[in-house]
Amino acid sequence: MKRALFPGSFDPITNGHEDILLRALPLFDEIIIGVGFNSEKKFMFSLDERINFIKKTFKKYKKVKVKSYDGLTINYCKTIEANFILRGLRNPADFEFEKAIAHTNRKLSGIETVFLLTSAKTSFVSSSIVREIIKNKGDYNELVPPSVLS
Numbered sequence: 001m002k003r004a005l006f007p008g009s010f011d012p013i014t015n016g017h018e019d020i021l022l023r024a025l026p027l028f029d030e031i032i033i034g035v036g037f038n039s040e041k042k043f044m045f046s047l048d049e050r051i052n053f054i055k056k057t058f059k060k061y062k063k064v065k066v067k068s069y070d071g072l073t074i075n076y077c078k079t080i081e082a083n084f085i086l087r088g089l090r091n092p093a094d095f096e097f098e099k100a101i102a103h104t105n106r107k108l109s110g111i112e113t114v115f116l117l118t119s120a121k122t123s124f125v126s127s128s129i130v131r132e133i134i135k136n137k138g139d140y141n142e143l144v145p146p147s148v149l150s
């Protein structure tokens with residue numbers, strides 16, 4: 001069984017996350033979206049809200065499960081028996097950051113990280129930009145799946 005963990009904060013889920021997840025579906029038998037609840041990080045949306053947005057977005061995909069986790073991503077991978085980590089890459093800054101983490105994770109656990117390049121149409125989207133628009137009462141309709149808006 002090829003099971004991947006797609007870890008992130010998803011604060012909130014964006015069209016960029018959705019694009020990566022949907023394009024990864026044919027590659028794996030199951031993808032667990034792991035929503036981090038790192039207590040030191042301040043989130044705009046609660047863990048429950050973030051999970052609900054994701055559940056609604058992917059409710060018709062049986063291969064997709066949504067869970068929350070804390071602590072080291074590789075430890076959680078072992079717990080759920082995921083042998084791959086899925087991550088999206090938008091730009092060289094993402095690559096530099098992700099490279100060190102992926103090397104470390106593979107050295108410590110043997111778990112491979114699979115990267116998908118973002119689609120051109122969502123390459124500029126980030127949760128932090130969406131949060132900034134929300135704070136300033138702007139229109140973020142075109143940046144997130146409908147589940148975040150309802």
Ligand code: ADP
Nearest residue numbers: 007008009010016017087088089118122123125
């Ligand atoms: P984290 O706090 O771990 O960076 P995020 O929720 O911001 O969590 O991102 C989770 C994953 O989704 C990361 O691999 C990130 O690179 C990817 N991602 C975020 N936005 C996009 C996007 N617009 N296109 C492609 N991948 C993205």
